[in-house]
Amino acid sequence: MGVWIILDTKxxxxxxxxxxxxxxxxxxxxxxxxxxxxxxxxxAVAAIPEAIGRAxxxxxxxxxxxxxxxxxxxxxxxxPQTLAGISxxxxxxxxxxxxxxxxxxFTMIADSLPLVEETxxxxxxxxxxxxxxxxxxxxxxQNEQSPYLTASLGWIQREKPASSILMGGFYxxxxxxxxxxxxxxxxxxxxxxxxxxxxxxxxxxxYTLIMEELYAASAEISGNLDVIGxxxxxxxxxxxxxxxxxxxxxxxxxxxxxxxxxxxx
Amino acid sequence: xxxxNIWDKLQNVDRRVFYWILFIxxxxxxxxxxxxxxxxxxxxxxxxxxxxxxxxxxxxVLSINSGVSAWGDCLPAMIASVHKVYDQGGKLIVxxxxxxxxxxxxxxxxxxxxxxxxxxxxxxxxxxxxxxxGQETNVALLATNIxxxxxxxxxxxxxxxxxxxxxxxxxxxxxxxxxxxxxxxxMYYIRQWKNGQVxxxxxxKPPTVAEMGIAMNKSGDMAYYLSGDEFGLVxxxxxxxxxxxxxxxxxxxxITMDSISVSHVLLVLAIILTNISMFxxxxxxx
Amino acid sequence: MIENIAVLYPTDPLAIxxxxxxxxxxxxxxxxxxxxxxxxYRFAEHTFVATALAIGIIVNLQSLMNTAVTxxxxxxxxxxxxxxxxxxxxxxxxxKQRWVSRYPIAILVGSSLGLGIAxxxxxxxxxxIISTVTPPKAGTAxxxxxxxxxxxxxxxxxxxxxxxxxATTYFLLTYEHTGPVKPVTIAGRYFIMLALGxxxxxxxLFRFSMLAERGQYILKVLxxxxx
Amino acid sequence: MSQIYKREMVFxxxxxxxxxxxxxxxxxxxxxxxxxxxxxSSTLQTWALIIQLMAIGLGAIxxxxxxxxxxxxxxxxxxxxxxxxVFFAILLLLGFYKLxxxxxxxxxxxxxxxxxxxxxATLYAITGFYIFSAAYRAFRARNIDAAILLIGGIFVLxxxxxxxxxxxxxxxxxxxWFNNVxxxxxxxxxxxxxALGLLAYGFRALIGKERGFYxxxx
Numbered sequence: 001m002g003v004w005i006i007l008d009t010k011x012x013x014x015x016x017x018x019x020x021x022x023x024x025x026x027x028x029x030x031x032x033x034x035x036x037x038x039x040x041x042x043x044a045v046a047a048i049p050e051a052i053g054r055a056x057x058x059x060x061x062x063x064x065x066x067x068x069x070x071x072x073x074x075x076x077x078x079x080p081q082t083l084a085g086i087s088x089x090x091x092x093x094x095x096x097x098x099x100x101x102x103x104x105x106f107t108m109i110a111d112s113l114p115l116v117e118e119t120x121x122x123x124x125x126x127x128x129x130x131x132x133x134x135x136x137x138x139x140x141x142q143n144e145q146s147p148y149l150t151a152s153l154g155w156i157q158r159e160k161p162a163s164s165i166l167m168g169g170f171y172x173x174x175x176x177x178x179x180x181x182x183x184x185x186x187x188x189x190x191x192x193x194x195x196x197x198x199x200x201x202x203x204x205x206x207y208t209l210i211m212e213e214l215y216a217a218s219a220e221i222s223g224n225l226d227v228i229g230x231x232x233x234x235x236x237x238x239x240x241x242x243x244x245x246x247x248x249x250x251x252x253x254x255x256x257x258x259x260x261x262x263x264x265x
Numbered sequence: 266x267x268x269x270n271i272w273d274k275l276q277n278v279d280r281r282v283f284y285w286i287l288f289i290x291x292x293x294x295x296x297x298x299x300x301x302x303x304x305x306x307x308x309x310x311x312x313x314x315x316x317x318x319x320x321x322x323x324x325x326v327l328s329i330n331s332g333v334s335a336w337g338d339c340l341p342a343m344i345a346s347v348h349k350v351y352d353q354g355g356k357l358i359v360x361x362x363x364x365x366x367x368x369x370x371x372x373x374x375x376x377x378x379x380x381x382x383x384x385x386x387x388x389x390x391x392x393x394x395x396x397x398x399g400q401e402t403n404v405a406l407l408a409t410n411i412x413x414x415x416x417x418x419x420x421x422x423x424x425x426x427x428x429x430x431x432x433x434x435x436x437x438x439x440x441x442x443x444x445x446x447x448x449x450x451x452m453y454y455i456r457q458w459k460n461g462q463v464x465x466x467x468x469x470k471p472p473t474v475a476e477m478g479i480a481m482n483k484s485g486d487m488a489y490y491l492s493g494d495e496f497g498l499v500x501x502x503x504x505x506x507x508x509x510x511x512x513x514x515x516x517x518x519x520i521t522m523d524s525i526s527v528s529h530v531l532l533v534l535a536i537i538l539t540n541i542s543m544f545x546x547x548x549x550x551x
Numbered sequence: 552m553i554e555n556i557a558v559l560y561p562t563d564p565l566a567i568x569x570x571x572x573x574x575x576x577x578x579x580x581x582x583x584x585x586x587x588x589x590x591x592y593r594f595a596e597h598t599f600v601a602t603a604l605a606i607g608i609i610v611n612l613q614s615l616m617n618t619a620v621t622x623x624x625x626x627x628x629x630x631x632x633x634x635x636x637x638x639x640x641x642x643x644x645x646x647k648q649r650w651v652s653r654y655p656i657a658i659l660v661g662s663s664l665g666l667g668i669a670x671x672x673x674x675x676x677x678x679x680i681i682s683t684v685t686p687p688k689a690g691t692a693x694x695x696x697x698x699x700x701x702x703x704x705x706x707x708x709x710x711x712x713x714x715x716x717x718a719t720t721y722f723l724l725t726y727e728h729t730g731p732v733k734p735v736t737i738a739g740r741y742f743i744m745l746a747l748g749x750x751x752x753x754x755x756l757f758r759f760s761m762l763a764e765r766g767q768y769i770l771k772v773l774x775x776x777x778x
Numbered sequence: 779m780s781q782i783y784k785r786e787m788v789f790x791x792x793x794x795x796x797x798x799x800x801x802x803x804x805x806x807x808x809x810x811x812x813x814x815x816x817x818x819s820s821t822l823q824t825w826a827l828i829i830q831l832m833a834i835g836l837g838a839i840x841x842x843x844x845x846x847x848x849x850x851x852x853x854x855x856x857x858x859x860x861x862x863x864v865f866f867a868i869l870l871l872l873g874f875y876k877l878x879x880x881x882x883x884x885x886x887x888x889x890x891x892x893x894x895x896x897x898x899a900t901l902y903a904i905t906g907f908y909i910f911s912a913a914y915r916a917f918r919a920r921n922i923d924a925a926i927l928l929i930g931g932i933f934v935l936x937x938x939x940x941x942x943x944x945x946x947x948x949x950x951x952x953x954x955w956f957n958n959v960x961x962x963x964x965x966x967x968x969x970x971x972x973a974l975g976l977l978a979y980g981f982r983a984l985i986g987k988e989r990g991f992y993x994x995x996x
């Protein structure tokens with residue numbers, strides 16, 4: 001007894017987590033209180049209205065997918081990415097509703113359907129066109145990656161979307177959907193926090209959100225000052241990482257491993 | 266169109282032309298293998314050394330966490346490994362925490378090794394438990410209580426009745442785990458078995474882990490090998506070809522290597538051409 | 552000489568039909584990249600989706616039996632809660648009561664975000680810093696580019712450390728990349744590009760192996776190489 | 779009043795579940811009742827798994843809706859959608875037979891092996907084509923960024939293929955260095971900033987500031 005605080009090598013992680021939440025909270029409060037924080041603009045986010053505008057001009061639909069995401073929201077690596085993708089889907093749908101563009105959402109995550117449907121419905125409602133929302137625009141492929149890919153490929157060739165937006169936890173479908181979109185000359189915007197698919201999103205898409213940018217994008221879209229404040233919190237953490245890296249590098253040169261043993265507490 | 270010279274055309278080649286050339290280039294070498302020499306990388310060598318250290322009667326786990334779809338990269342290494350375990354007189358426990366189609370993979374391995382499985386007796390020399398969902402939670406349970414996850418094998422024989430499993434109910438009597446995976450399954454074994462609470466009965470050390478990963482994950486998997494969490498790593502069909510060279514069992518990976526060489530050269534040539542054509546047309550436009 | 556232990560071509564007509572069906576469906580799918588979207592592709596596409604849907608339902612029902620229904624029957628009455636929650640999802644189809652479906656989603660999201668938040672800092676931040684600042688030791692293989700060369704090891708060590716600093720700076724979100732930061736972020740971009748290129752190159756091997764296996768499959772079905 | 783059930787309570791439920799997970803990760807071993815088999819955290823995870831399994835019906839309804847619409851509107855895809863329905867129904871019946879009796883009917887096994895598994899492998903490999911054309915386009919040295927991408931890619935390519943070392947012994951040496959060291963800074967930074975982004979996103983989502991998780995929904 002009395003030793004329950006011992007976290008076996010997780011102590012620094014817990015400190016980091018508490019510090020991170022404190023920073024996010026503090027900067028959100030500061031930003032709300034009037035502190036001027038401006039987020040760097042992401043070209044990929046700025047390109048979304050352009051992509052929708054293109055679709056409106058050409059009279060063609062928009063393809064949207066959040067990727068394979070391991071087939072469920074309940075996945076610690078991909079669930080958050082899917083959620084971030086759905087955040088951006090809400091924004092994209094709203095733009096589509098505004099300019100009367102058809103958007104079709106492909107997914108293989110059955111348990112995300114309620115969330116997706118409500119998000120898209122809300123977007124249509126916000127534009128005052130609830131009657132235009134059609135639940136069948138969100139197409140689900142049963143937690144199976146390959147059928148989802150097959151159907152996506154088929155749909156892209158048949159409907160020839162003007163733009164294709166891929167945001168979320170992608171796996172091997174990224175390069176296939178990306179190249180299929182390229183073949184028909186769609187404008188493509190990608191984003192993922194799955195390191196192993198980033199090379200392909202960068203290679204096939206016109207604009208890409210890399211790792212953290214995917215999560216930050218919806219904060220930027222929202223334009224809420226307090227939400228953007230949390231991004232400053234992230235930056236402060238990055239400075240902290242940079243300091244640790246610099247310090248550790250110098251200590252390594254003089255063969256001192258006190259920092260390493262400190263981090264391993 | 267008449268203004269287009271060869272470089273312009275080259276930059277706008279229909280991609281289907283490449284697809285055809287690629288598919289043919291990948292297929293033809295199977296008809297007449299060239300057999301280019303292969304140097305063995307250290308990670309494969311230590312994988313093989315690990316297999317060679319199996320003593321007669323020692324038990325090894327083969328965890329098939331790759332699906333039929335990844336056969337091209339994963340199957341040859343598994344076949345060569347099973348063959349080597351047999352050569353060493355080891356015993357084999359097989360299961361999967363990754364894919365539902367593992368039955369087909371296991372059937373294929375058996376089919377490819379008729380000389381092994383005509384002599385090996387199911388239940389005595391090897392046992393096959395099939396697929397079980399649950400991922401890492403499952404692996405953690407398997408470390409201490411195999412019977413909780415697999416009360417019986419695929420044939421329906423109770424685990425208690427299987428001679429091979431007589432004294433085995435956890436990681437403590439397993440020599441090591443060979444994990445074939447397309448994802449992170451090897452990490453589960455490293456976390457839950459190698460770094461977990463179990464002690465290997467004979468040496469007093471927990472079972473170690475070796476991996477047969479896909480080439481795509483090579484750099485990520487390499488980190489585990491270099492940090493010593495894995496005693497060996499066979500990376501993709503290339504690694505499998507090295508393993509086949511070491512074990513002397515010539516299988517599909519060795520032949521695939523010719524395909525790989527031809528297709529890689531093709532890709533490099535295509536890249537060189539597109540770059541030359543880009544520079545040629547850029548100069549002109551200026 | 553390459554010896555491949557031959558597996559005999561099946562004699563059972565149904566097995567042979569199976570081989571040819573698989574080959575037909577494969578070529579139907581590949582007609583998409585090799586030619587264009589066409590009726591045969593559509594047929595294969597819809598066949599595949601239907602198959603996966605049916606098999607998915609069966610597999611999930613089986614798992615549901617094992618994880619929920621069987622324990623419930625054996626007296627774990629608590630299992631009724633997730634089953635009710637699962638049914639709540641279907642309130643999505645009832646316009647007025649759609650909000651009920653938010654509760655199961657809340658559990659899923661809470662579980663994935665909670666696990667993600669808790670388990671990420673240690674391996675993805677702290678351990679990454681530790682690996683970056685751990686100096687190369689003589690005799691270890693960590694920086695195996697120049698085997699046995701301490702200078703090479705230290706070069707690699709410095710390369711990684713400097714690269715991490717530059718690339719992390721590139722990701723600053725609320726500071727414009729101007730002034731003294733600019734050259735650092737440009738260098739960061741280069742490090743990122745190198746990583747993407749190398750990763751790309753690695754994936755090619757894996758994907759080509761897969762495709763080669765499919766090519767080999769054609770030859771196998773045609774009986775040109777042993778099955 | 780009913781608004782609270784529709785919104786605030788949802789966030790409270792998600793927050794409580796997330797908090798239990800965090801507590802389990804950091805203190806699990808030491809707080810009785812939180813961690814271990816049959817305790818709070820693993821019970822919640824089992825629940826999540828069951829919810830996930832049950833959601834598949836929702837997906838099926840969605841897909842059937844989509845295809846039913848194609849048929850009822852007599853679009854040019856109607857015929858394929860009809861085939862989808864028929865084939866799906868047959869297979870589902872076979873599957874139910876399997877569930878009810880425990881015996882797998884031969885047609886089910888046959889379709890599983892020759893359609894499902896084989897098409898899975900086919901689709902998995904189709905990437906080979908796309909990766910070729912993606913490389914062809916991405917590996918053009920248009921600017922310094924692309925040139926670096928190209929150099930990294932080419933050396934690794936030639937380190938992987940046995941032919942590389944036949945052409946020049948330096949390819950495997952440099953390629954493997956790119957693989958083991960050269961790509962580490964980029965990939966490691968991705969991991970770090972990805973984790974930071976996840977922390978911030980999770981924080982915002984759980985306090986109801988992210989539109990992806992019901993923040994805008996009434």
